[in-house]
Amino acid sequence: MDYGLNGKTALITGGASGIGRATAQALLTEGAKVILVDLKGDAVSDAASDLGEGASALQADLTDPRQIEGLAASVEERFTMPDILVCAAGVTGAKGHPLELKDADWQHAWETDFMSVVRTMRQFVPPMERKGWGRAVVVTSENAVQPYPEEAVYNVAKAGLLNFTKCLSRVTAKNGVLINAVSPAFIExxxxDGMMDQRAEQQGVSQDEAIESFLDEERPYLELKRRGKPEEVAAAIAFLCSEKASFVVGANYRVDGGSVAAMST
Structure with missing residues (x-):
């Protein structure tokens, strides 16, 4: 299927690994060029090198507003302002009783998972609007609509992203920029990996056994009984970045193996 992305440029945050890197590969396959952005400079450079022709890398700390401004300046100077923005950077943040988490825990997750997206959008969406065409996809989580008590800081930031995505999509669509969200669950x-390694250590079991017990005890509605693959999420993102998604605005696509118990509303 031709997604109409030949010659387009995509900027992908969190591009060094996981969903961000898989998305880069999917968009490259469709003929787009990709600019990977990540906090880990060596890792993102290696990712771009592995992806090959059409992939470039930039390092930035997206919790720092000045670095985001510098990122935009570097992109404009060295490449071209992107037609597509995929916001895949994020952290799970601190875990624990919601009232026992410290202010710093809440602030860290909010700055990393929420404000980084707002600030990145500020830099890269208006140029798309001026061109009259653009796509932006925000990677949220099942936690945005099905929160887990011990992951409160993550839940709140991801729920905020869904609301922000809907709000922004309503004012950019008239200018040709379509903004949507993708909500994965328990992706490899x-x-x-870090979550399961910690669980395995706590339980004195292998990672595979930790994954199995996690699915049984904490994700009972994930009907496929496995972790999802980054490529499975990337496929949904690539569609939303494409000409084929020309009538999709402010939507939230779940790629969760059934993990969220309710239907979308």
Whole structure:
């Protein structure tokens, strides 16, 4: 299927690994050029090198507003302002009883998972509007609509992203920029690797056994009984970035194996 992305440029945050990197590969396959952005400079450079022709890398701390401004300046100077923006950077943040988490825990997750997206959008969406065409996809989470008590800081930031995505989509669509969200659940990424390694250590079991118990005890509605693959999320993102998604505005696409118990509303 031709997604109409030949010659387009995409900027992908969190591009060094996981969903961000898989999305880069999917968009490259469709003929787009990609600019990977990540906090980890060496890792994002290696990712771009591995992806090959059409992939470039930039390092930035997206919790720092000045670095986001510098990122935009570098992109404009060295490349071209993107037609597509995929915001995939994020952290799970601190875990624990919601009232026992410290202010710093809440602030860290909010700055990393929410404000980084707002600030990145500020820099890159208006140029798309001026051109009259653009796509932006925000990676949220099942936690945005099905929160887990011990992950409160993550839940709140991701729920905020859904609301922000809907709000922004309503004012940019008239200028040709379509903004949507994708909500994965339990994808095979460095983030969930870390979660499962910690669980395995606590339980004195292998990672595979930790994954199995996690699915049984904490994700009973994930009907496929496995972690999702980054490529499965990337496929949904690539569609939303494409000409084929020309009538999709302010939507939230779940790629969760059934993990969210309710139907979308």
């Amino acid at each position: 990424t460095p983030m969930t």
